[in-house]
Amino acid sequence: MMTTNESELLAHPPAPLMELENVGKSYGNIIALTDVSMAVDAGRVTCVLGDNGAGKSTLIKIMAGLHSHDSGTFKIMGEERTLRSPREALDAGIAAVYQDLAVVALMPIWRNFFLGSELTLGRGAFKRLDVKTMKQTTKSELARMGIDLRDVDQPIGQLSGGERQCVAIARAVHFGAKALILDEPTAALGVKQSGVVLRYILQARDRGLGVIFITHNPHHAFPVGDRFLLLKRGKSMGYYEKKDITLAELTGQMAGGAELAELAHELEELGGHGELVTEVQAELDGKSGTAPGDPAAT
Ligand SMILES: Nc1ncnc2c1ncn2[C@@H]1O[C@H](COP(=O)(O)OP(=O)(O)OP(=O)(O)O)[C@@H](O)[C@H]1O
Numbered sequence: 402m403m404t405t406n407e408s409e410l411l412a413h414p415p416a417p418l419m420e421l422e423n424v425g426k427s428y429g430n431i432i433a434l435t436d437v438s439m440a441v442d443a444g445r446v447t448c449v450l451g452d453n454g455a456g457k458s459t460l461i462k463i464m465a466g467l468h469s470h471d472s473g474t475f476k477i478m479g480e481e482r483t484l485r486s487p488r489e490a491l492d493a494g495i496a497a498v499y500q501d502l503a504v505v506a507l508m509p510i511w512r513n514f515f516l517g518s519e520l521t522l523g524r525g526a527f528k529r530l531d532v533k534t535m536k537q538t539t540k541s542e543l544a545r546m547g548i549d550l551r552d553v554d555q556p557i558g559q560l561s562g563g564e565r566q567c568v569a570i571a572r573a574v575h576f577g578a579k580a581l582i583l584d585e586p587t588a589a590l591g592v593k594q595s596g597v598v599l600r601y602i603l604q605a606r607d608r609g610l611g612v613i614f615i616t617h618n619p620h621h622a623f624p625v626g627d628r629f630l631l632l633k634r635g636k637s638m639g640y641y642e643k644k645d646i647t648l649a650e651l652t653g654q655m656a657g658g659a660e661l662a663e664l665a666h667e668l669e670e671l672g673g674h675g676e677l678v679t680e681v682q683a684e685l686d687g688k689s690g691t692a693p694g695d696p697a698a699t
């Protein structure tokens with residue numbers, strides 16, 4: 402059940418749910434993150450953007466208790482912490498949903514929803530699963546998020562990637578998460594399915610969760626984000642409130658105009674990549690502000 406009193410949270414905004422200040426992390430002699438600062442508030446979506454190897458996963462692994470940071474400070478509700486395990490993160494109300502969702506494909510949706518937190522009836526030798534309540538709860542929690550699945554008895558493996566992400570989000574909300582980390586939830590999805598996931602990100606936000614949305618796609622981040630952290634090779638390239646940046650600027654910042662121009666040139670020289678060149682060119686035009694593009698166009 403939700404334990405947080407949402408209205409109270411909104412009426413008296415406390416310290417940010419999470420706050421990172423100059424956080425750094427190395428793996429041996431590989432510096433994965435340096436001096437990264439960001440905040441996560443209840444009822445807000447903080448987006449972390451960056452290309453492959455930018456340090457996005459490293460950053461969220463620190464928040465999810467999979468890795469510990471080795472410099473800077475990480476505060477949860479104003480209190481400095483170093484998480485030692487995913488369990489510690491969960492106890493602090495931080496839930497993470499990864500791209501490769503840990504679901505048991507052949508098990509029904511409701512079993513996956515309650516996986517590891519099964520409801521039971523009776524004691525000792527008479528202990529048994531409370532199937533009825535679990536099914537009902539799964540159905541009603543999904544409905545509350547606006548997810549209408551015909552049958553919670555269906556194996557979860559039959560759901561689309563987008564629907565599975567949505568079930569995972571609803572699950573985190575149900576089990577009382579205060580902060581929800583989504584690592585590239587739309588990366589493997591088509592336009593329509595991405596739209597569905599983006600809508601549930603907003604649902605989770607509206608239910609008072611602080612959402613951390615990791616993506617390399619500014620077209621997915623911009624419509625749902627309140628703040629944007631741009632990472633590049635482990636460093637922060639900027640941290641913006643939505644009012645301070647446009648989609649075109651975000652796209653341009655992400656790609657780096659000069660690098661794009663160079664890429665377009667290289668592709669042209671290689672020949673036979675007409676479409677790609679056009680796409681890169683469109684992105685470049687977007688940067689100069691002439692064609693910001695359709696938010697759903699990727
Ligand atoms: N366990 C690890 N051991 C050593 N190096 C690592 C480890 N995890 C990540 N790195 C390195 O740290 C850097 C940041 O990686 P990270 O996975 O955080 O990037 P990312 O932004 O999530 O990339 P992607 O978009 O590909 O998922 C990379 O150079 C990567 O090779």
Ligand SMILES: [Mg+2]
Pocket residue numbers: 457458459
């Ligand atoms: Mg990653």
